[in-house]
Amino acid sequence: QVQLVESGGGSVQTGGSLRLSCGASTGTLGGYAMAWFRQFPGKERELVAAVSRNGLAMPYPFSVKGRFTISRDNVKNTAALQMNSLKPEDTAVYYCAARLGAASNYVSEYQYWGQGTQVTVTS
Numbered sequence: 001q002v003q004l005v006e007s008g009g010g011s012v013q014t015g016g017s018l019r020l021s022c023g024a025s026t027g028t029l030g031g032y033a034m035a036w037f038r039q040f041p042g043k044e045r046e047l048v049a050a051v052s053r054n055g056l057a058m059p060y061p062f063s064v065k066g067r068f069t070i071s072r073d074n075v076k077n078t079a080a081l082q083m084n085s086l087k088p089e090d091t092a093v094y095y096c097a098a099r100l101g102a103a104s105n106y107v108s109e110y111q112y113w114g115q116g117t118q119v120t121v122t123s
Contacts, residue, residue, distance in 0.1 A: 002027030002112050006096045009117030012086055016121070020081040022096030022114060030074040033103035035110060036081045038092035038119075045095065049081060050103040058103050064090075086121045094119050 008020040020036065035050035049070035050058040057070050067086075072079040079096060094117050097110035104110070 002029060002032065002098055004096045004098060004112055004114035006094065006114040006117040009094060009119050011120040011122060014087060014121055014123050016086050017082070017084045018086065018119060020083070020094055020096070020117060020119075022079040022081075024077050029072070029077050029079065029098060032098035032100060032112070034070070034072055034079040035097045035099075035103065036068075036070060036079075037095045037097055037107060037110075038090075039095065039116075040092050045107045047105045047107075048094070050105065051079065052103045056103075058105065083119070086119075088121045088123050090119060091121050092119060093117065 003025045004022055005025050006022050012018055033052055036048040037045040038048050039045045048064055051070045051072050067084050069082045096114040098112040099110040
């Protein structure tokens with residue numbers, strides 16, 4: 001099992017950048033596919049990015065493609081989400097997630113979740 005802890009959220013102006021980090025307070029992330037999801041008020045969580053155990057990123061959703069990049073460092077036991085060219089519509093709570101097996105687009109297939117970190121993009 002792993003316990004995930006996110007950091008790096010905050011407030012930024014339109015066009016700015018933020019880098020979210022996800023670490024494990026317990027366990028080792030190397031055996032897990034990792035992903036970032038986000039959740040808007042009153043909405044279901046949606047995939048932002050996912051990466052396989054060996055660092056291969058899945059295709060990004062159109063909403064973030066070309067702006068967001070997921071990465072992982074199995075030596076440092078971390079995963080990250082680099083967010084550039086941020087827009088007000090990116091404002092949401094962002095969650096780090098992990099699952100045994102292959103990377104997936106589906107919320108229900110991730111067994112472990114962080115507590116979430118707020119990202120606010122102001123115009």
